[in-house]
Amino acid sequence: MSYLLRSFLFRLDPEKAHSTALGMVRLAWILPPVRKLVKSLYSAPDRPVEAFGLRFRNPVGLAAGYDKDGLGWRALTLLGFGHIEVGTVTLEPQQGNPRPRVFRLIEHRALINRMGFPSRGAFFVSRRLQGRRLEECVIGVNIGKNRQTPLETAESDYCSLFQVFAPLADYIAVNVSSPNTEGLRQLQARQALNGLLKALAGERRLMEETDHLRVPILVKLAPDLNDSELDDALDAMMVNGIDGVIATNTTTRREGLVKPRYAQETGGLSGEPLAQLALEMVRKIQLRTEGRLPVVGAGGITDETGAQSMLDAGAVLIQLYTGLVYEGPGLVRRITTNRI
Ligand SMILES: Cc1cc2nc3c(=O)[nH]c(=O)nc-3n(C[C@H](O)[C@H](O)[C@H](O)COP(=O)(O)O)c2cc1C
Numbered sequence: 001m002s003y004l005l006r007s008f009l010f011r012l013d014p015e016k017a018h019s020t021a022l023g024m025v026r027l028a029w030i031l032p033p034v035r036k037l038v039k040s041l042y043s044a045p046d047r048p049v050e051a052f053g054l055r056f057r058n059p060v061g062l063a064a065g066y067d068k069d070g071l072g073w074r075a076l077t078l079l080g081f082g083h084i085e086v087g088t089v090t091l092e093p094q095q096g097n098p099r100p101r102v103f104r105l106i107e108h109r110a111l112i113n114r115m116g117f118p119s120r121g122a123f124f125v126s127r128r129l130q131g132r133r134l135e136e137c138v139i140g141v142n143i144g145k146n147r148q149t150p151l152e153t154a155e156s157d158y159c160s161l162f163q164v165f166a167p168l169a170d171y172i173a174v175n176v177s178s179p180n181t182e183g184l185r186q187l188q189a190r191q192a193l194n195g196l197l198k199a200l201a202g203e204r205r206l207m208e209e210t211d212h213l214r215v216p217i218l219v220k221l222a223p224d225l226n227d228s229e230l231d232d233a234l235d236a237m238m239v240n241g242i243d244g245v246i247a248t249n250t251t252t253r254r255e256g257l258v259k260p261r262y263a264q265e266t267g268g269l270s271g272e273p274l275a276q277l278a279l280e281m282v283r284k285i286q287l288r289t290e291g292r293l294p295v296v297g298a299g300g301i302t303d304e305t306g307a308q309s310m311l312d313a314g315a316v317l318i319q320l321y322t323g324l325v326y327e328g329p330g331l332v333r334r335i336t337t338n339r340i
Pocket of ligand 1: 024063064065066068088102111113117132142175177220248250269270271272274291298299301309319320321322323
């Protein structure tokens with residue numbers, strides 16, 4: 001089943017394949033008998049985990065970028081995820097980079113993408129999340145700045161996005177690590193990150209006072225930070241009371257890509273070639289924070305062994321994207337049934 005699905009989807013351009021796959025899941029959701037069938041095929045056993053004050057039915061989540069506009073999160077719960085991260089959402093709608101902007105490196109079980117945050121914008125996505133409360137799945141929203149917003153005023157994009165989504169999401173993920181928006185990753189530097197997180201913590205405090213609502217804030221980091229950059233970023237998070245870190249986003253490195261097809265496309269590399277780098281990041285974060293900052297591990301998890309390694313490295317939760325593309329919809333069930 002998975003094999004047939006994959007060979008059909010891999011005939012299509014990667015972005016088209018993605019929208020087709022999402023469309024299929026959404027269709028399954030609206031047709032009750034199909035919904036029941038898909039649920040029975042892919043629902044995962046309960047492996048409850050608590051993190052940042054939230055209860056997850058299992059540690060496996062869908063990484064940001066798969067459901068950027070919040071079109072399919074309800075339907076995607078059929079695939080067994082314990083959490084789904086919608087986004088990255090930008091404040092204003094924007095198109096992202098010209099196509100083609102996603103490439104399959106099949107021999108490496110990897111992708112390169114330079115999407116550049118195509119987003120229908122905060123207003124649209126917030127309507128998709130209205131009335132959402134779901135018992136069985138945690139929903140996070142990943143936020144990022146518009147391409148046109150200068151770095152100096154990025155704070156105001158993030159604060160506005162926080163105001164819109166904090167009442168609708170179980171947690172907010174602050175994306176300062178996509179390689180496809182020029183300059184974005186500079187926001188991981190000590191001073192810049194400190195300023196940004198201070199502003200967001202201020203927004204959260206206000207919301208706490210007025211609405212008695214305290215939404216966990218996570219920060220998503222790049223795997224390409226060196227040790228001192230990582231220390232700076234972690235310090236900024238801990239000083240500002242950030243609840244957790246997502247490690248990692250895609251990498252701009254290309255080491256280890258022996259097959260040349262698409263290897264030199266610009267963008268972020270995900271999938272198997274990222275696995276070791278992401279794992280090392282998680283270990284370092286655990287070591288440097290002495291376990292005080294819960295880590296969500298992402299990067300190259302394509303099977304139960306990879307998932308278990310990430311958890312053994314200290315991650316409390318894991319996320320996947322590229323693994324789903326290569327392994328198909330049964331991956332969450334497989335991981336939660338065989339390991340953890
Ligand atoms: C096509 C594509 C689009 C992505 N878009 C986003 C995004 O909008 N925001 C984000 O934080 N990460 C984005 N990511 C990164 C993933 O969330 C994840 O961190 C990364 O791919 C590593 O996990 P993986 O190896 O399981 O794919 C994207 C990844 C891919 C492949």
